[in-house]
Amino acid sequence: MELRQLRKTYRLGQHVVPALQGVDLDIQPGEMLALTGPSGSGKNTLLHLAGLIDRPDAGSITFDGQRVETLPERALTTLRRDAIGFIFQSFNLVPVMTVADNVDYPLFLANRPSAERRERVRAALAAVGLSEHAQHRPDALSGGQRQRVAIARALVKRPRLVIADEPTASLDSHTAEQVLDLMRERCHAEGAACLIATHDERAVRRCDRVITLCDGRILPASTPVLEIRA
Template sequence: MDAVLSLRGLHKTYRLGRHTVPALQGVDLDVFPGEMLALTGPSGSGKSTLLNLAGLIDTPDAGQITFNGQAMTGLHDTARTLLRRDAIGFIFQSFNLVPVMTVADNVDYPLFLAKVPAAQRRERVRQALERVGLQAHAEHLPDALSGGQRQRVAIARALVKWPKLVIADEPTASLDSHTADQVLGLMRELCHAQGAAFLMATHDARAVRRCDRVITLEDGLLVANIHTTEGQTA
């Protein structure tokens, strides 16, 4: 099976005043369709940098990113933006829903940006909300929902465009244990059902247990790559 995302020899540094801070120091990683992968490590280990590179939000100082079989080196900003819009979903700790838009309109927004015809958009939004159990809340505003319901909306919004890759940044950090378990179960079910690859940065042990593989970063280096379902370490 070909990887959705391949990272080879990624290096990234940042300037902090007069100092140069190495965020990533030669990271290699493959992420496969239908795989749910946890990215762990202490604060400052490089998790956010890796997510930004994997999500095509930032570019590495050195190394190669291949997404869906296409090398990203030298790709101009417009092409990267279109790939993010059409093929990558994002789920955030703070949900990032538009407060003045209904649940349905929040989920519809990525399809609207992609210029999907209106009839197709309505049906795909209906299906996405049905899959996350929120069809009855389609016309509600986000503020009328619980935290778990808002995260479900965010999941529906990320998956409605049938992405190849979903980037999730601490998606359960704002949720209580029961709600977090429901959300994680839903993410895993949809990950496998749609064949999307999930790359999730998390400190949550509950999330780690739900993933197929656990990647650990320390000081910008990949120090562990554990296949949880097979009990093997790569």
């Protein structure tokens, strides 16, 4: 994915808040990229633009060689469904569905054949070490296991990009490290680019590359950030 001169502003009453001010970023296949910076620096805005959830006010987004920022909403929905996986801090699993059904859901939405769906769900759960929990519901799992389900769900459709928003914030240190190692292993194995917004130094250490946002701009690598708050 190539992001060029992205700009995004929000209006709060009489005030215009510049969330992004000319951001350039390339995200490579198989790369795990950490997005850091103080609260209010523009991380969530950049995640939403890269995940095609929102549109920039200016600039371009190129995905698999195609300019996508001006596509119709239906086309963006299809692209998100088929090519982008999402991992959230709060897991966002459907509580009344089994683990297997949660992982299967993106394939169901994409109208994949039943036999293919069963095999891909089986392989995805095996890859995250949850084969024995396929028929359990999320409330029967630990936080780390639920995040593993979320990783399997994000990767089961073989996305070209994974967007992760503070994926370790709800986890203890040991579990967080296991989840991060798994994310790194699976994204590399699948060749999926992974963009992670995080305040967690453990996540930063496991990423291939780190960029820091401040006041809507990417800082040069040598520029210190004075404050990073959870």
